[in-house]
Amino acid sequence: MKKLFLILSVAVISLGTANAFAQDEAAAAAPATEEAVVEEVAAEEVAPAIDPETQIAGETMHHVLMQKFLEGGWGWMLPVLLCLVIGLAVAIERMLYLTLSTINTKKFIAAVEKKLNEEGVEAAKEYCRNTRGPIASIFYQGFDRYAQGLDAVEKAVVSYGSVQTGLMEANLSWIGLFIALSPMLGFMGTVVGMIGAFDAIQAAGDISPTLVAGGIKVALLTTLMGLIAAVILQLFYNYIVSKIDSLVNDMENSSIDLMDMLISYKK
Numbered sequence: 001m002k003k004l005f006l007i008l009s010v011a012v013i014s015l016g017t018a019n020a021f022a023q024d025e026a027a028a029a030a031p032a033t034e035e036a037v038v039e040e041v042a043a044e045e046v047a048p049a050i051d052p053e054t055q056i057a058g059e060t061m062h063h064v065l066m067q068k069f070l071e072g073g074w075g076w077m078l079p080v081l082l083c084l085v086i087g088l089a090v091a092i093e094r095m096l097y098l099t100l101s102t103i104n105t106k107k108f109i110a111a112v113e114k115k116l117n118e119e120g121v122e123a124a125k126e127y128c129r130n131t132r133g134p135i136a137s138i139f140y141q142g143f144d145r146y147a148q149g150l151d152a153v154e155k156a157v158v159s160y161g162s163v164q165t166g167l168m169e170a171n172l173s174w175i176g177l178f179i180a181l182s183p184m185l186g187f188m189g190t191v192v193g194m195i196g197a198f199d200a201i202q203a204a205g206d207i208s209p210t211l212v213a214g215g216i217k218v219a220l221l222t223t224l225m226g227l228i229a230a231v232i233l234q235l236f237y238n239y240i241v242s243k244i245d246s247l248v249n250d251m252e253n254s255s256i257d258l259m260d261m262l263i264s265y266k267k
Helices: 002-029 034-046 052-057 061-072 074-101 105-119 121-129 134-144 150-168 172-204 209-266
Strands: none
Touching: 074 150, 074 172, 074 209, 105 121, 105 134, 105 209, 121 134, 134 150, 134 209, 150 209, 172 209
């Protein structure tokens, strides 16, 4: 439930940001007051002529993106945007989870070994219970089965390591889905735009650039939006996978240290 609430919160914040961009555009397009018009006319009389290319280059990034988004059409751009927003929400939730699961492994193992040698198994188990992260959970399961023998400890560590790996990889399939779905929706918008362009040619009975430009523009913009969304989500996906691989390696190394620690303690 907490994960779902976090994902929905990030999605709402992202959509709120997009809404703020839209409000900025509306405010920019609103009619100016009489005083503003007078000041603008005076400024135009004093200021030199501005090169159109320089003026376009001076536009803010979100203004250009919003303009292209609206030109591409809500019908195809909005589903791609939703894939991007929801995918980012899931990716951010996974990144927060993995960040909270990361601890100083060397410091933790040293503290556990000290507890074990000075106060016994129960004290070490209690210390692991109060420490966050998958490594501490694996250590807790190992200490909890110490009375059953080292073979039981080893089996518990291996089994619970697989459980922790599954928890870390949760919801990654959704990010993979949105990575594949975003360009598919963009290509679908491309096909629809091209069909509209050929329909216009067929209806007019003549090939004219102005006739097909609109459909082709929509086609290219939807493809571009889908590819941008897929690229962004792919970067987050690869970072999350690399973070999981690093944690899994730490878990495996720590499991070996746990077995060595228990063997030395038994002797």
